[in-house]
Amino acid sequence: MGALVEVKNLINRFGTQTVHEDLCLTLDDKEILGLVGGSGSGKSVLLRSILGLNTPKSGEILIDGVNIQALSVKELLEVQKKWGVVFQNGALFSGLTVLDNVALPMREYTDLSPGMIEELALYKLQMVGLEPSAADKFPSSLSGGMARRVSLARALALDPKILFLDEPTAGLDPIAAAAFDNLILSLREALGLSVLVITHDLDTLVTICDRVAMLVDKHIVMGTIGDMMASEHPWIHEYFNGPRMRAISKNPHKETA
Amino acid sequence: MRKRDTTGDFITITPGGPTKGIQLSGSWTINSAALIETEIADFQKSTKDSAISVDPSGIRELDTVGAWLIKKHFGHAPGIGPLIESRKNLFDFLPGKMEARTAPSKPSSIFHFFSHIGKTAIDRLNFLYAIFVFIGKIFSRLLSNFLSPRRFRFPSIVRHIYETGIQAVPIIALLGILMSMVISYQAAIQLQKFGADIFTIDLSVISILREMGVLITAIMVAGRSGSAFAAEIGVMKMREEVDALKTIGMDPIEVLVLPRVIALILVLPMLTFIADIVGLAGGSLMSLLLLDIPLHQYLDRAQTVATPTMFAVGMIKAPVFAFLISVIGTYQGMNVTGSAESVGKLTTVSVVQSIFLVIMADAAFSVIFSRAGI
Known part of the structure; x- marks a missing residue:
């Protein structure tokens, strides 16, 4: 069994500015991979390329062994059902209630009865730790943490194999962020998910990620946290040996990676 | 993908075995959930015996939807234990019981009619x-x-x-x-x-x-x-x-x-x-x-x-x-x-x-x- 997501020799260029040069990345089965990099280093462009929202200059993107660029709309849909995406601010549909947001993919792509879809949507909401009373709210009245959870429930609606998270803990308080991290971990255990998580949160990186993919100088450097901390590259060295990282490493109970 | 599995149904009633029981088979995932749902409904119509024994060994694939269906309908049936044990992570993660959602109560239509007129009038005045x-x-x-x-x-x-x-x-x-x-x-x-x-x-x-x-x-x-x-x-x-x-x-x-x-x-x-x-x-x-x-x-x-x-x-x-x-x-x-x-x-x-x-x-x-x- 190969990698679930494989990016081969990706090149992205906007005008004269090269964002990615011969970039390669792999996400293995049941792995949580943290994608990090400085602001503006092209993490979001990379995610958008993997999701097919951005057409790269050249390179291949294989999802579960299938090159998504060569697919018809119908074939692409089958691939799209294999992944769930949680966007940075949730990207919930503001005109739909929380329940309808989660139910939408199921209504669209399954033949389930309306009653069952509603029950399943409620159940997914409970799975991500939301009260049923939140089901009838509209996204504009949710807190950031709740919106993120609803978005996660929507991403999980069709039981995907791969989960993409774009800065899931940004803007959350430490307790909510830690709870979200734990949720991701237990989801991986329960559902056998593979997770690609873009994050600036060093806690998330240390707590849940099996490996780290660092976007630096238009390339990806992959390895465990230990590898990264030992890296000679000045930028990586600074990232993983900065004051914030040292503060985290001092707390041995968090050292699970 | 949503076609009925050619190998058979998701639920088979064991014919003439020593104990009356059913076998679960096939892939219990979201893609076949609609079919499973109807089969469960048919099955529940045909029998009133709640203590029927279940043999889940034929299940090839299981996701949260399948697990939820099993827990909901066969959660206490004899014989389901090994499955729940082998997929402990998944079943443990499921919420214990579905909390009922209190649906907002709907007022009577005549009340609704007048309250709607009143609200609209107030809205206009406020505007x-x-x-x-x-x-x-x-x-x-x-x-x-x-x-x-x-x-x-x-x-x-x-x-x-x-x-x-x-x-x-x-x-x-x-x-x-x-x-x-x-x-x-x-x-x-x-x-x-x-x-x-x-x-x-x-x-x-x-x-x-x-x-x-x-x-x-x-x-x-x-x-x-x-x-x-x-x-x-x-x-x-x-x-x-x-x-x-x-x-x-x-x-x-x-x-x-x-x-x-x-x-x-x-x-x-x-x-x-x-x-x-x-x-x-x-x-x-x-x-x-x-x-x-x-x-x-x-x-x-x-x-x-x-x-x-x-x-x-x-x-x-x-x-x-x-x-x-x-x-x-x-x-x-x-x-x-x-x-x-x-x-x-x-x-x-x-x-x-x-x-x-x-x-x-x-x-x-x-x-x-x-x-x-x-």
């Missing part, structure tokens, strides 16, 4: 109150800006003059010429019957200068710019840009609303003038084509018909219409709440309300002018 408060704020800002004229946002006013005025010239001109052609054409057909061809000119000149020029321009501007005001300010409101302005100590009325109102009040008379001129040109073209009246004769006739008062009657309405359109557009924009839907809704409302108010005001003007004998 009326709020719009007058809004207009009051605009005027108080305007006055305080006149006391210190440097606080007028000239770059912003110029931008809105460009967007609502200069860019609207081609469409307004086209509309003006088309409108006068329509009027002349209809008038010519009717008046020719009486041999009163020449009065076609009277009719088109009067209707363009007094009514149609300004009305068509105002309706076009309401659709073009009133909606843009509502949407621009609405999106700024949604993205908390308006709140950001307030926290910097800048007044959204002064920064966002006033430039738009001022720009539109300056622009609409000019656009009306263009519509008038182009409309008269269209009228002359039509009288040449339909009635064989040469240009100099048209001009003679038009000059006797069109008095300065008539021109003024049309033009005086333009700033009033502009005020109505811009106030409604900006007010609805400021009323946007969180969702993208509300931007769309209030943009629509702003166009409908401003066109409605423009026509209302036009009717009011007609009454006033006729009473005044103008």
Whole structure:
């Protein structure tokens, strides 16, 4: 069994500015991979390329062994059902209630009865730790943490194999962020998910990620946290040996990676 | 993918075994959940025996939907234990029991009917109150800006003059010429019957200068710019840009609303003038084509018909219409709440309300002018 997501020799260029040069990345089965990099280093462009929202200059993107660029709309849909995406601010549909947001993919792509879809949507909401009373709210009245959870429930609606998270803990308080991290971990255990998580949160990186993919100088450097901390590259060295990282490493109970 | 598995059903009743039981097989995932759902329903209809033993060893695939179905329907059946044990992670993760959602209680329809009428009436009154408060704020800002004229946002006013005025010239001109052609054409057909061809000119000149020029321009501007005001300010409101302005100590009325109102009040008379001129040109073209009246004769006739008062009657309405359109557009924009839907809704409302108010005001003007004998 190969990698679930494989990016081969990706090149992205906007005008004269090269964002990615011969970039390669792999996400293995049941792995949580943290994608990090400085602001503006092209993490979001990379995610958008993997999701097919951005057409790269050249390179291949294989999802579960299938090159998504060569697919018809119908074939692409089958691939799209294999992944769930949680966007940075949730990207919930503001005109739909929380329940309808989660139910939408199921209504669209399954033949389930309306009653069952509603029950399943409620159940997914409970799975991500939301009260049923939140089901009838509209996204504009949710807190950031709740919106993120609803978005996660929507991403999980069709039981995907791969989960993409774009800065899931940004803007959350430490307790909510830690709870979200734990949720991701237990989801991986329960559902056998593979997770690609873009994050600036060093806690998330240390707590849940099996490996780290660092976007630096238009390339990806992959390895465990230990590898990264030992890296000679000045930028990586600074990232993983900065004051914030040292503060985290001092707390041995968090050292699970 | 959603086709029925050829190998068999998801639930098989064990035929004539030592104990009556069922076997679960196939892939219990979201893709086959609809079929499983009907099979479970069929099965539950056929038997009332709840303690039936279940053999889940044939299940090939299981996801949260399948697990949920099993837990819901066979959770306590003998024989299910090994499955739950082998997929402990998955089953442990499922919420223990479904918490019931308290559906909002629906009042009776007669109550609903009257409460709806009441609420709508209150909403309308509130709207009326709020719009007058809004207009009051605009005027108080305007006055305080006149006391210190440097606080007028000239770059912003110029931008809105460009967007609502200069860019609207081609469409307004086209509309003006088309409108006068329509009027002349209809008038010519009717008046020719009486041999009163020449009065076609009277009719088109009067209707363009007094009514149609300004009305068509105002309706076009309401659709073009009133909606843009509502949407621009609405999106700024949604993205908390308006709140950001307030926290910097800048007044959204002064920064966002006033430039738009001022720009539109300056622009609409000019656009009306263009519509008038182009409309008269269209009228002359039509009288040449339909009635064989040469240009100099048209001009003679038009000059006797069109008095300065008539021109003024049309033009005086333009700033009033502009005020109505811009106030409604900006007010609805400021009323946007969180969702993208509300931007769309209030943009629509702003166009409908401003066109409605423009026509209302036009009717009011007609009454006033006729009473005044103008």
